[in-house]
Structure formats: structure tokens, C-alpha cells
Amino acid sequence: MSLTARTSRDVLHVFQDHLNKTLNRTLTRYRLRFFLRSTKSDHASLAFFNNRGVAIAVPLPPTPWHLSINYELQAVPEGKEHGLKILEYKHRLHRTSSIDDEAEVRFEYVSPDIDPDFPYSRHHVQFHRDARSASSDDFSLSKLHIPTGGVTIEHVIRFLIADLDVPPLTEQWEAELQASEERSREWRG
Amino acid sequence: MALPQELRDSVPSSPFETDSDVIELSDEELRAMVDANAREYLGISGEELLQRLRERKPLTDDTGNSLPAWGPVTMLARLLLDD
Secondary structure (H helix, E strand, O other), rough: OOOEOOOOOHHHHHHHHHEEEEEEEEHHOOOEEEOOOOOOEEEEEEEEEOOOOOEEOOOOOOOOEEEEEEEEEEEEEEEOOOEEEEEEEEEEOOOOOOOOOOOEEEEEOOOOOOOOOOOOOEEEEOOOOOHHHOOEEEOOOOOOOOOOOOHHHHHHHHHHHOOOOOOOOOOOOHHHHHHHHHHHHHHHH | OOOOHHHHOOOOOOOOOOOOEEEHHHHHHHHHHHHHHHHHHOOOHHHHHHHHOOOOOOOOOOOOOEOOOOHHHHHHHHHOOOO
16 A cells, blocks of 8 residues: 555655654654745655754764664655655764764665666665774674665666676666566566 | 744754644745755855756765765755756
């Protein structure tokens, strides 16, 4: 069952409420705030903000970790209702409250609406540039089971070509991968 | 340009703020907020950020990577871009 609501604002609100309930029941009492432009209320940006309206990473005591979450959302008409499209998300773990400090680990997604030419895996995980040397008892890349979501063969092929510079067998490699992904989606129903 | 009332309130006594999770901003309020975030984290004005966003010219470090705050701040700034 997909998430739908009567108005564009309602569907954005339902999703935000769901995220805050989950966060507040499991991890932190800070709440994500959700900003809309009054003249374009089907588009929203969601994050933790301080009282000056500056985005922050919130503390997760007693650990040294801080969490920042950003979602860019679009409400889209679905029949008589409105559904929700996630345009981009960023879930980041930092060692300070400043989002300007490079995250130790970040789980991110970039939709085709945001960047149609993004050549990398749209769902991906990235680490601090010093991750290997910074490995410690509380953050060892060889020990942690870092969540990724399902990784398909197409994802792995895209990673090898776009990130590791393995030469593709055809210039149409992206179109070939998209066709393969579409076929897999049809099989899954 | 003024920040919206919800963001000018004094620091809350607890991190719970259930009455102001959804904030609808006028263009002027949103520009002020984007400007505050751009100056805090990127060292540029909100207008310069929007210009860079339109031209797809992210602010990068000496290794060519986008600055860590570039992504989160632009996700807010994109609300101001017209389709």
C-alpha cells in the first residue's frame, strides 16, 4: 500500500510525522522540522534545525555520535489523492553537531529528478576520507555491518564503471543497465 | 530580511517542539534562512549559493569534493528555484 493523502501538504505531513515518531520512540527526542515555500507547497525540505534556522546534527548521548538527516520531498498527484516522491536524502553520522564537519559515514540517495546525469549508484554509502586511518574500536570498517539496502548486479556494474574506471563494453552501458533494472522490476511485479 | 517567528523564539527548554514542525515560509523568509545557512557553513551569501546552484558549480575543497555542507544546504535552497 503506497503512502497517499488528500492534499499535497497532508502527504508531506504524514511522512514527516512518521519519521519523527520513529526517531522519538527509538533514538532521540529532537524532531525534524519540515519547511515549505508558501507559493510552492508541494515541495518540502526536512532536517534538524537549531532555533536560528541553521541545519545541525543532533547529539546521540552518551556516544560521541551526532546524526543529521535531510530529505527533499515532492508531493505528486495520484488519482484523487497525492503521493510522495523522495527527491534526495542524506543520513549522516558525524562526530560534532556541525554539518560542515565531514561525516564518518553517510547513506545517500540522488533521484533522477535532482540529477538525471548522476553516473554513480543512486543509493550509496560513503565514508570519511580518513576512514581507514581513523578506524578505532568504535568504528571499524572491517567489523561493522553497515546497512545498504538491496544491492543488485546492476548496482555493482555501475559502481565498477563510474567509480573504479573499469571500461564498459559499450558506450550505452547506462541505458543497458536501466533496461536490465526495468526487466527485474517487471519480474518482481 | 527577517527569519520567521518560529525561528526567532528563545531557545526551547527541551528538544521537543511539537507545535512548529511544519513551517510554511514566504519567499522572503526562505531567502533569509538559506542566507543564514549559506553564510554559516559555506561562507557565501544565499544569492551566491543560488547562482552556483543554477550553474551547477558546487563549492569544493582542494581535492575537488563538494564541501560537506554543500548538499544539505542546497536541499533547502532548491525550494527557491523555479521549475
